[in-house]
Amino acid sequence: MTPSQNIKTFLEAGPEYLPSVSVDCVIFGFHERQLKVLLLEFKHTKAFALPGGFVFKEESADEAATRILWERTGVKDIYLEQFHTFGEQNRGNWDVHKATMSSHGFELETNHWLLQRFISIGYYALVDFSKVIPTPDIFSDIGGWHDIHQIPTLILDHNRIVEKALSTLRLMLDYKLVGFNLLSETFTMNELQSLYETILDKKLLRANFQRKMLSMEILERVEKKFSGKAHKPPYIYRIKKTT
Amino acid sequence: MTPSQNIKTFLEAGPEYLPSVSVDCVIFGFHERQLKVLLLEFKHTKAFALPGGFVFKEESADEAATRILWERTGVKDIYLEQFHTFGEQNRGNWDVHKATMSSHGFELETNHWLLQRFISIGYYALVDFSKVIPTPDIFSDIGGWHDIHQIPTLILDHNRIVEKALSTLRLMLDYKLVGFNLLSETFTMNELQSLYETILDKKLLRANFQRKMLSMEILERVEKKFSGKAHKPPYIYRIKKTT
DNA sequence: TCAAAAGTGTTTTTTTTACACCCATGG
DNA sequence: CCATGGGTGTAAAAAAAACACTTTTGA
Numbered sequence: 271m272t273p274s275q276n277i278k279t280f281l282e283a284g285p286e287y288l289p290s291v292s293v294d295c296v297i298f299g300f301h302e303r304q305l306k307v308l309l310l311e312f313k314h315t316k317a318f319a320l321p322g323g324f325v326f327k328e329e330s331a332d333e334a335a336t337r338i339l340w341e342r343t344g345v346k347d348i349y350l351e352q353f354h355t356f357g358e359q360n361r362g363n364w365d366v367h368k369a370t371m372s373s374h375g376f377e378l379e380t381n382h383w384l385l386q387r388f389i390s391i392g393y394y395a396l397v398d399f400s401k402v403i404p405t406p407d408i409f410s411d412i413g414g415w416h417d418i419h420q421i422p423t424l425i426l427d428h429n430r431i432v433e434k435a436l437s438t439l440r441l442m443l444d445y446k447l448v449g450f451n452l453l454s455e456t457f458t459m460n461e462l463q464s465l466y467e468t469i470l471d472k473k474l475l476r477a478n479f480q481r482k483m484l485s486m487e488i489l490e491r492v493e494k495k496f497s498g499k500a501h502k503p504p505y506i507y508r509i510k511k512t513t
Numbered sequence: 514m515t516p517s518q519n520i521k522t523f524l525e526a527g528p529e530y531l532p533s534v535s536v537d538c539v540i541f542g543f544h545e546r547q548l549k550v551l552l553l554e555f556k557h558t559k560a561f562a563l564p565g566g567f568v569f570k571e572e573s574a575d576e577a578a579t580r581i582l583w584e585r586t587g588v589k590d591i592y593l594e595q596f597h598t599f600g601e602q603n604r605g606n607w608d609v610h611k612a613t614m615s616s617h618g619f620e621l622e623t624n625h626w627l628l629q630r631f632i633s634i635g636y637y638a639l640v641d642f643s644k645v646i647p648t649p650d651i652f653s654d655i656g657g658w659h660d661i662h663q664i665p666t667l668i669l670d671h672n673r674i675v676e677k678a679l680s681t682l683r684l685m686l687d688y689k690l691v692g693f694n695l696l697s698e699t700f701t702m703n704e705l706q707s708l709y710e711t712i713l714d715k716k717l718l719r720a721n722f723q724r725k726m727l728s729m730e731i732l733e734r735v736e737k738k739f740s741g742k743a744h745k746p747p748y749i750y751r752i753k754k755t756t
Numbered sequence: 757t758c759a760a761a762a763g764t765g766t767t768t769t770t771t772t773t774a775c776a777c778c779c780a781t782g783g
Numbered sequence: 784c785c786a787t788g789g790g791t792g793t794a795a796a797a798a799a800a801a802c803a804c805t806t807t808t809g810a
Binding site: 288289290291325327328329330331332334352354355357358359387389391441 | 531532533534568570571572573574575577595597598600601602630632634688
């Protein structure tokens with residue numbers, strides 16, 4: 271199928287989706303001590319947006335989010351949580367969509383389903399940065415990973431969605447033990463701490479952080495790493511299998 | 514307008530609403546040391562349900578919730594918070610609606626908008642019990658206030674929605690100072706404490722509770738109440754105006 | 757043997773919990 | 784003048800924060 275045929279198929283798939291409902295995903299990753307968000311960039315218009323999509327009539331909203339996430343990252347079994355639903359009136363009026371489609375030779379009528387008002391259910395995902403293979407959708411190029419402090423201007427209310435996702439993540443961090451999902455399967459205490467420090471945007475005392483994490487009894491030591499550096503090598507931890 | 518005409522008008526109003534999107538409200542009230550939820554009861558079928566409704570194309574989801582709440586309680590300026598969106602596939606298939614309408618002489622076709630699958634945005638509201646005048650909608654009678662521990666079986670997933678609302682309220686209670694909204698404008702420390710005890714479902718120490726509440730510096734004393742009882746009268750408190 | 761990073765231990769401070777005491781009122 | 788519920792004080796316990804010390808490694 272040519273890209274153009276893909277788009278045609280998509281534009282005609284309106285009736286398969288639940289009308290008025292969309293899903294937007296804030297995909298968090300952690301790399302080089304930075305908390306990052308995966309964005310898409312619409313072709314031609316160069317507008318940035320969150321990865322999103324629509325809900326098939328034969329799937330739940332959660333399933334839709336999981337599917338969208340998988341399509342954009344190649345990863346299944348992702349930690350995923352709904353955090354807020356955005357129902358403002360000004361959601362819709364997708365000049366970007368119109369322009370993008372136009373550039374592909376599709377002129378959308380003003381009452382086309384893609385240009386209607388949508389409610390958006392917001393999900394945030396915590397992924398292992400190293401496992402993700404960003405994959406654009408048919409409208410978009412890969413927008414890449416962006417540091418949480420340097421998110422460009424996004425379409426619609428997507429900047430607000432990112433803000434809300436971040437504040438929810440911060441709340442959850444010391445309520446649920448959730449941060450691990452952003453690291454690879456094994457990690458050092460230092461990596462875990464710098465993850466927490468990045469998300470919470472404040473320094474933590476090493477000694478106390480270590481005690482707190484270990485006191486929860488969900489970490490187990492794997493082995494020592496001999497990093498080749500001139501100091502005591504750290505333990506490697508992983509999450510206990512709770513079987 | 515006769516009731517029957519009302520229903521006809523409503524059934525034809527489908528195009529004015531955002532398709533697939535509904536709003537359900539868990540309205541909490543506090544009375545006689547019980548946390549209560551306001552329910553509706555569908556006429557004829559006797560099925561209980563949460564007060565809910567749909568979102569007009571010209572209003573936001575929050576506005577819709579506010580409107581629905583006002584219609585069912587006669588109260589504006591209600592403390593209202595979105596807590597979760599329910600997007601399961603089995604939402605829809607409204608046998609109850611069908612039966613109710615049928616009993617009014619309206620036979621709905623299976624593709625009628627009211628019988629489609631709906632996503633439901635859940636809101637919980639905290640209201641001053643004494644100010645509420647429960648008002649049924651056109652399908653329903655007043656289902657009345659039900660103790661949170663004795664909620665009857667509700668339609669669809671509404672029982673789950675109540676559960677989720679309650680657990681969110683419990684979390685919020687010691688995160689945001691939110692409980693006051695369930696009391697009348699002035700209240701005693703004893704009333705406030707029994708409210709907390711009811712919601713959290715555990716006893717609290719009187720002395721410490723008092724200290725904690727006062728330490729937040731959002732309460733002010735109004736006067737003493739001379740209750741006519743044989744003991745020291747309590748202070749009356751109200752929330753400080755944060756002007 | 758030294759510097760650097762990791763791990764553990766100890767003290768201090770703050771917060772939470774528990775309990776005791778005093779106060780005002782109407783009978 | 785006392786029983787009762789309301790308000791305040793203080794001690795004990797627990798949790799959090801701050802700081803110090805020890806361990807392991809490669810240079």
